[in-house]
Amino acid sequence: MKGLILKSIAIVGILFSTTAFAGANYPTKDPMGGEPFGHSVKKVSDGLYVFRWWVYRNMFLVTDEGVIVTDPMNPKAAKLLRSEIRKITDKPVKYVIYSHNHHDHISGGNIFKKEGAKFVAHKNVLKELGDHPSAVTPLPDITFDDSYTVKLGGRVIELQYFGPNHGESLVVMRLPKEKILFIVDIVTPRRVAFRTMPDFWPDEWIRSLKEIEKMDFDYVISGHGPLNQPAIDPAFVVAEQRMYLEDLIAAVKAEWDKGTHSPDKLRKLVKVPKYKHWRSYEQWLPMNVERIWAYLHMGW
Numbered sequence: 001m002k003g004l005i006l007k008s009i010a011i012v013g014i015l016f017s018t019t020a021f022a023g024a025n026y027p028t029k030d031p032m033g034g035e036p037f038g039h040s041v042k043k044v045s046d047g048l049y050v051f052r053w054w055v056y057r058n059m060f061l062v063t064d065e066g067v068i069v070t071d072p073m074n075p076k077a078a079k080l081l082r083s084e085i086r087k088i089t090d091k092p093v094k095y096v097i098y099s100h101n102h103h104d105h106i107s108g109g110n111i112f113k114k115e116g117a118k119f120v121a122h123k124n125v126l127k128e129l130g131d132h133p134s135a136v137t138p139l140p141d142i143t144f145d146d147s148y149t150v151k152l153g154g155r156v157i158e159l160q161y162f163g164p165n166h167g168e169s170l171v172v173m174r175l176p177k178e179k180i181l182f183i184v185d186i187v188t189p190r191r192v193a194f195r196t197m198p199d200f201w202p203d204e205w206i207r208s209l210k211e212i213e214k215m216d217f218d219y220v221i222s223g224h225g226p227l228n229q230p231a232i233d234p235a236f237v238v239a240e241q242r243m244y245l246e247d248l249i250a251a252v253k254a255e256w257d258k259g260t261h262s263p264d265k266l267r268k269l270v271k272v273p274k275y276k277h278w279r280s281y282e283q284w285l286p287m288n289v290e291r292i293w294a295y296l297h298m299g300w
Contacts, residue, residue: 042231050231053077063153066094078108099184100170101128124169165208184223189237191279209242
């Protein structure tokens with residue numbers, strides 16, 4: 001199995017050609033760095049596929065009894081996802097798993113709800129969607145506290161909640177057969193943190209990553225990634241993400257301890273050159289710095 005997955009990283013092509021896609025509710029040009037719109041599907045292992053739409057990713061698992069889908073993203077992406085699944089199997093989608101509550105990842109599931117799929121999420125998603133409802137985001141049918149296992153056709157996806165980190169409902173998904181984790185937003189390989197780190201708790205983020213590092217896994221599928229990024233990455237990307245956050249906090253704290261408490265000055269002064277080759281370093285590092293200023297200044 002490991003050999004198959006490693007081979008997939010190195011040589012697997014896009015099974016279905018990337019097609020241009022820009023819906024009426026989406027810009028025609030990427031406002032966050034020039035990544036082309038489009039979608040693709042890559043096979044990772046037996047029955048396991050990674051679907052990409054723009055800079056978003058999910059995974060779906062095809063079994064003898066049906067399909068398990070994660071994060072449907074938005075109505076247009078979900079329609080494309082369903083079309084690609086139909087090219088692989090005529091089996092129905094039985095489960096849709098939400099990674100967390102944020103609408104940019106989990107909208108669009110109505111197309112699967114109408115076909116009878118059950119939706120699974122951490123219990124806090126139910127409250128959050130109740131507080132912030134969306135007509136294109138079905139409420140979960142199955143909720144849980146700390147862990148839950150989705151089983152279908154002899155395949156298993158384990159869901160684990162690590163407490164607050166990015167919101168208060170994010171779960172990590174593990175495929176024990178392949179030793180792969182699907183991790184959304186808290187691990188984005190070789191990219192600094194997203195802008196001002198919206199809905200992130202820096203200290204809880206680091207704590208969660210330390211706990212995730214102890215899990216039994218060899219590879220990671222991340223919820224974001226550009227067209228030219230591999231469908232899966234080696235396990236060490238989790239530790240890399242943690243080290244970036246630790247180094248960022250240390251760099252801001254060093255200037256803070258010198259008496260620089262102005263966020264505007266910190267944005268200009270703080271650099272973390274070890275990561276200058278990471279995506280969005282120049283554009284987003286100052287915003288990352290200001291978020292850590294807020295953490296130090298307000299305890300938030």
